[in-house]
Amino acid sequence: MRILVVGAGATGGYFGGRLAQAGRDVTFLVRPARAAHLAEHGLRIKSPDGESSLRPHTVTEPDGHYDLVLVAVKSYSLETALADLTPAVGPRTVVIPLLNGIRHIESLVRRFSVDRAWGGVCMIHATLDEAGDVHQMSTLHRLSFGPLDSLAAAADPVGGGEADERLAAVAEALTGAGFDARVSTTIVQELWDKWVLLATLGAATTLMRGSIGAINKAPGGSGFLHALAAETSAVAAAAGHPIRGKAAAMLEATIVTTEPTTSSMYRDLVQGLPVESGAIVGDMVAEATKHEVSVPLLAAAHTGLAVYSANL
Numbered sequence: 436m437r438i439l440v441v442g443a444g445a446t447g448g449y450f451g452g453r454l455a456q457a458g459r460d461v462t463f464l465v466r467p468a469r470a471a472h473l474a475e476h477g478l479r480i481k482s483p484d485g486e487s488s489l490r491p492h493t494v495t496e497p498d499g500h501y502d503l504v505l506v507a508v509k510s511y512s513l514e515t516a517l518a519d520l521t522p523a524v525g526p527r528t529v530v531i532p533l534l535n536g537i538r539h540i541e542s543l544v545r546r547f548s549v550d551r552a553w554g555g556v557c558m559i560h561a562t563l564d565e566a567g568d569v570h571q572m573s574t575l576h577r578l579s580f581g582p583l584d585s586l587a588a589a590a591d592p593v594g595g596g597e598a599d600e601r602l603a604a605v606a607e608a609l610t611g612a613g614f615d616a617r618v619s620t621t622i623v624q625e626l627w628d629k630w631v632l633l634a635t636l637g638a639a640t641t642l643m644r645g646s647i648g649a650i651n652k653a654p655g656g657s658g659f660l661h662a663l664a665a666e667t668s669a670v671a672a673a674a675g676h677p678i679r680g681k682a683a684a685m686l687e688a689t690i691v692t693t694e695p696t697t698s699s700m701y702r703d704l705v706q707g708l709p710v711e712s713g714a715i716v717g718d719m720v721a722e723a724t725k726h727e728v729s730v731p732l733l734a735a736a737h738t739g740l741a742v743y744s745a746n747l
């Protein structure tokens with residue numbers, strides 16, 4: 436299976452790198468500066484389990500159709516990346532995005548239809564360090580993926596057809612490659628579960644300019660985190676995607692920790708980089724407005740991120 440990974444940053448470099456190390460046929464679609472860096476230094480992955488390096492195969496424009504395309508760019512780069520990657524998408528290509536939030540799903544479905552645009556949720560704490568290496572900061576590395584359930588059911592109402600064959604092939608390609616790969620039959624709900632977690636984590640850490648552990652140790656911090664999580668959970672419930680079970684337990688465990696847990700958006704902010712505030716916090720505020728849910732803390736975080744972005 437030919438796999439194209441669009442973006443060789445923290446997530447693309449990690450998951451694509453692990454796939455290449457496992458012997459999969461992986462090509463990275465990168466821009467010229469990243470291509471030059473990778474040609475000179477290779478793709479280095481630093482993780483709690485050790486350090487590794489590989490010589491990735493890169494292209495700066497697609498060289499034909501691929502069977503599977505993993506999209507690993509930030510939300511603010513998506514539209515350009517979609518235009519760049521479109522020549523790689525043939526009639527049977529599966530496109531799986533790793534982005535946070537929900538809005539990118541609509542862009543992908545608009546461009547490729549629900550038949551080729553699937554859902555993907557990655558759980559990892561990773562960053563590109565000052566040397567341009569991928570730094571995996573915890574042992575978490577999970578990738579869930581699958582056709583967009585309700586939409587896919589409408590496209591393939593009886594199941595058992597070509598969609599199932601492609602799912603089996605994609606699952607085989609992604610499984611056993613050194614990370615936790617999971618087929619999901621409820622990927623839309625998983626996208627919401629992750630969004631609620633990340634909107635909470637991202638809003639809290641960027642508003643308070645510190646980790647969840649630091650917030651919990653500050654006066655009023657625990658109450659603030661619980662109030663914020665109640666807001667994001669209420670938005671998801673009002674939108675028809677209430678978080679339950681394991682997702683609710685994970686949210687609770689995340690907001691009570693005294694560990695220095697942060698979010699990718701916070702790491703970007705402290706480095707003075709652009710942030711995905713619209714896709715992660717702004718869209719959740721918009722959902723709240725649509726469903727008449729009161730979200731004063733989330734709205735304050737959104738305002739703070741807008742001020743930060745305006746000063747970049």
Ligand SMILES: NC(=O)C1=CN([C@@H]2O[C@H](COP(=O)(O)OP(=O)(O)OC[C@H]3O[C@@H](n4cnc5c(N)ncnc54)[C@H](OP(=O)(O)O)[C@@H]3O)[C@@H](O)[C@H]2O)C=CC1
Pocket residue numbers: 441442443444445446447464465466467468469507508509510512515516517519533534535557558559560561562563699711
């Ligand atoms: N980092 C994390 O821990 C997690 C991140 N996520 C989500 O994953 C998504 C990706 O984030 P992350 O990997 O951290 O981001 P990074 O900024 O580390 O990497 C994004 C990469 O995309 C590249 N890129 C942008 N536009 C293009 C293009 N047109 N063609 C090719 N490459 C392009 C950039 O390359 P260039 O050098 O050319 O700018 C950059 O290296 C985000 O939505 C994020 O929220 C989800 C879970 C965890």
Ligand SMILES: CC(C)(CO)C(=O)C(=O)O
Pocket residue numbers: 535557558559560632633636697698699700
């Ligand atoms: C939820 C979390 C922290 C881990 O995947 C994340 O997605 C992020 O930091 O962007």
